Each structure stands twice: as C-alpha cells, then as structure tokens.
Amino acid sequence: MSETRAPVIDIALVGEAVGARDSVAAAAVAATRTNIFDFDRASLERFFEEELGEKKFRAQQVMKWIHHRYVTDFGEMTDLGKALRAKLEDRAVVHAPQLIFDKESTDGTHKWLLGMDPKNAIETVYIPDKGRGTLCVSSQVGCALNCQFCSTATQGFNRNLSTAEIIGQVWVAARHLGNVPHQQRKLTNVVMMGMGEPLANFDNVVRAMSIMRDDLGYGLANKRVTLSTAGMVPMIDRLGEVSDVSLAVSLHAPFDALRSELVPLNKKYPIAELMDACVRYALRKRGTSVTFEYTLMKDVNDQPEHARGLVKLLREFDRRVQMKDAAKVNLIPFNPFPGTRFARPTDEAIRAFQKQLNNAGMIAPVRRTRGDDIDAACGQLKGQVMDRTRRSAEHRKRLQESGVSDAA
Ligand code: SAH
Numbered sequence: 001m002s003e004t005r006a007p008v009i010d011i012a013l014v015g016e017a018v019g020a021r022d023s024v025a026a027a028a029v030a031a032t033r034t035n036i037f038d039f040d041r042a043s044l045e046r047f048f049e050e051e052l053g054e055k056k057f058r059a060q061q062v063m064k065w066i067h068h069r070y071v072t073d074f075g076e077m078t079d080l081g082k083a084l085r086a087k088l089e090d091r092a093v094v095h096a097p098q099l100i101f102d103k104e105s106t107d108g109t110h111k112w113l114l115g116m117d118p119k120n121a122i123e124t125v126y127i128p129d130k131g132r133g134t135l136c137v138s139s140q141v142g143c144a145l146n147c148q149f150c151s152t153a154t155q156g157f158n159r160n161l162s163t164a165e166i167i168g169q170v171w172v173a174a175r176h177l178g179n180v181p182h183q184q185r186k187l188t189n190v191v192m193m194g195m196g197e198p199l200a201n202f203d204n205v206v207r208a209m210s211i212m213r214d215d216l217g218y219g220l221a222n223k224r225v226t227l228s229t230a231g232m233v234p235m236i237d238r239l240g241e242v243s244d245v246s247l248a249v250s251l252h253a254p255f256d257a258l259r260s261e262l263v264p265l266n267k268k269y270p271i272a273e274l275m276d277a278c279v280r281y282a283l284r285k286r287g288t289s290v291t292f293e294y295t296l297m298k299d300v301n302d303q304p305e306h307a308r309g310l311v312k313l314l315r316e317f318d319r320r321v322q323m324k325d326a327a328k329v330n331l332i333p334f335n336p337f338p339g340t341r342f343a344r345p346t347d348e349a350i351r352a353f354q355k356q357l358n359n360a361g362m363i364a365p366v367r368r369t370r371g372d373d374i375d376a377a378c379g380q381l382k383g384q385v386m387d388r389t390r391r392s393a394e395h396r397k398r399l400q401e402s403g404v405s406d407a408a
Pocket residue numbers: 003005149150151192193194195196197198228229230231248249250293294295332333334335336337378379
C-alpha cells in the first residue's frame with residue numbers, strides 16, 4: 001500500500017473550479033431532493049417502502065444501476081417502469097462529487113481532485129499493485145486531531161463528509177477504472193486513510209463502508225475494507241459492535257510521552273487504553289489481526305529503544321489475543337511537507353529499524369512511496385497548493401479545456 005493520505009485542497013481555487021453555475025444548481029437540487037448516494041441498502045429499502053410506497057427490490061435494482069453500471073439518470077433505469085422513474089425524478093437525485101481534475105502517475109497511481117461543495121475539495125488516490133487495486137478514501141475535509149507530523153493538521157478542520165461524499169469517491173474512481181464488481185475487479189481494497197479521522201464521522205463512514213461491502217455495491221470482502229484511526233478508543237468499541245472491517249491504528253510511538261507529543265489524542269486515550277480496545281476488537285472474532293501504522297521520523301521515533309518498545313507492546317498484544325502475528329506493523333517513511341520540523345530517516349536507518357523488528361520475529365513491511373510524481377504521496381499536496389499562482393493558472397487552463405470556465 002502506498003502513502004495515500006489525501007490532503008485538503010486550496011479552498012478558493014476549488015470555489016473557482018466547481019463554478020458558480022454548477023454549485024448553485026447542485027445546492028438547489030440537494031435542498032429539495034434526496035441524494036440516493038446517502039443510502040446503504042437497508043436505508044434505501046426503507047426510503048422506497050416508507051417514502052415512496054414501493055417494494056424493497058426496487059431499491060436493489062437502483063443500487064445496481066448506480067454502483068455496478070454507473071448510471072445516475074433515473075430515466076435510463078429501464079427495468080423500473082415509467083411511473084416509478086418519474087416519481088424518483090421528482091423526489092430524488094443521484095449526485096456524485098464533482099471531478100475537478102485527475103492525474104495518473106508513471107507508476108499507475110491515479111488521483112482525483114473532487115469538489116464536494118464550492119468551498120471544499122478532497123483527493124482520492126488509487127494505487128494498483130500486483131493482483132490488487134487499493135483506493136484511499138477521505139472521511140472529513142481537514143482534521144481536528146492536530147497530529148504534529150501530518151500536513152492535514154495544518155489545514156484545520158472544515159467539516160465531516162456525508163455518506164454520499166464518501167461513497168461518491170469510490171463511485172468516481174470505480175467508474176473511471178471501468179470496475180465491474182464481481183467480474184472486472186479493478187478495485188479490490190479500500191482504505192479509509194485519506195484526510196480526516198473516520199471514527200470522528202462514525203455514522204457516515206459506517207454507512208459508506210456498508211455500501212463498499214454490499215454485493216449490490218462494490219462487493220468487497222470485510223477484510224478488504226480498512227479503517228485507520230488515530231485511536232478514538234470508545235469508537236473502536238462501537239465499530240466492533242456494528243462492523244467487521246479491518247482495523248488499522250496509527251501508533252507512531254510505543255511510549256506515552258512521545259506519542260502524546262506526536263498524536264495529541266493520546267493524552268485522552270493513552271497507549272494502554274488504546275491497546276485494550278485493540279485487544280477487544282481482535283477478540284470479537286477468531287483470526288482477527290490489527291495493523292499498527294508507524295510513521296518513521298528521523299531521530300524522533302526511529303531509535304533502537306523505540307523498536308524495542310514497539311516489539312514489547314506488540315508481543316504483549318499477540319499474547320493477549322492468543323495468536324501469533326495478530327499485530328501487524330506497517331512502517332511508513334515520513335513524507336516531508338513545507339514548514340514541518342520532522343524529517344525522513346535515511347534508507348539505512350529505516351532498514352535498521354525494520355531489521356530490529358524482523359529479528360524479534362515480526363513482519364514489518366515498509367510502505368513504498370508511490371505516485372510522488374503527481375503529488376499523490378502524503379504531505380506533497382500542501383506544497384503545491386501554496387504555489388497559488390501556478391495552481392491558479394493550471395486550474396483555469398483545465399477549466400477552459402473542460403468548458404466550465406465561463407461559470408468561474
Ligand atoms: N486519522 C486517521 C486516518 C488518516 S491518516 C489515522 O490517523 O489513522 C493515515 C496515515 O497517514 C497515518 O497513519 C499517518 O501515518 C500517515 N501520515 C500522515 N502524515 C504523514 C506524513 N507526513 N508522512 C507519512 N505518513 C503520514
């Protein structure tokens with residue numbers, strides 16, 4: 001898996017890009033009609049039965065049109081019958097995030113800049129690898145957690161994304177890739193590792209993940225949908241009650257003093273409580289492992305004592321879960337961004353850290369940097385956004401090409 005956190009995009013430019021005409025129209029539509037993208041199967045069936053007075057299976061037909069065939073116009077949903085199509089046109093809409101632009105890297109990594117409203121846009125990144133295709137999805141515009149090494153933190157928190165805006169990222173990418181669930185699987189994994197803290201937007205994230213896993217949605221197996229959290233302990237327990245996805249935890253340090261510095265949320269939920277919650281999550285179902293992400297920062301958390309602390313912590317986790325390798329480690333070399341006080345360790349130091357874990361019998365892959373030529377790797381986009389002049393010109397050119405420029 002690549003470094004795929006999707007940072008916040010320059011707000012003013014996005015307003016310009018989405019365009020007054022489109023956004024006013026979209027807002028008007030959203031105000032009066034229900035966006036079908038906001039529903040998972042259960043809630044869509046309820047909408048059909050209770051609001052439209054229709055049979056449940058109609059909801060299932062609509063889901064297939066949208067998520068399998070990428071049809072958003074009710075008029076084209078030919079197996080629905082004229083009266084129902086008219087009723088849907090009157091009451092509902094299938095409104096996807098607006099594509100502002102997309103770029104492909106020489107290594108096949110692809111990113112989409114998506115406008116959610118005139119003031120907010122996020123990025124979604126696709127990383128193809130041998131036999132798999134992983135999509136990195138955002139859950140919020142900005143983030144409130146203020147992790148010191150994360151560029152999103154410097155942007156502050158704007159708002160939660162709706163279910164429609166979360167699943168809409170999957171829809172845009174899947175459509176672009178020509179993904180056909182159950183047949184032509186371009187999209188095999190989703191990681192909620194984009195911008196934001198997914199557990200701080202619990203209901204919308206859970207509903208969107210339910211569409212990812214539904215056969216009428218994207219048909220992904222539970223373990224192929226991963227939620228990454230900075231460690232919101234009570235919400236990890238809630239997740240365990242309602243969902244069965246893979247859990248990843250951004251650990252970054254084995255000691256409380258250091259972790260509280262890097263991830264301020266640690267002051268509220270220190271490591272011991274976090275590990276307890278991870279144990280509870282793993283014990284719900286036999287064979288569940290938890291991934292611990294560890295961003296390596298030069299001279300901060302990359303020393304032998306940190307590796308030793310990490311081994312001790314994760315061995316204890318394995319022991320409590322009573323499964324070897326119940327704890328998986330993902331080492332992420334830090335990606336610098338303008339203004340940061342952190343640096344990436346040398347390759348040698350990264351290898352030495354990894355070796356120490358390996359010697360203790362732990363598997364600890366180092367996440368490869370992918371898509372850096374299109375600024376799709378962690379922390380890169382902020383730098384690009386800061387160059388407003390170049391970005392403005394680039395945006396205007398793209399808008400002109402796509403014929404939206406008159407509205408901007
Ligand atoms: N809020 C969630 C999900 C988003 S962050 C969480 O904290 O898990 C997903 C990952 O991006 C984090 O694990 C973090 O390791 C990584 N990340 C953030 N900034 C980074 C940077 N500058 N370099 C490398 N990885 C970074």
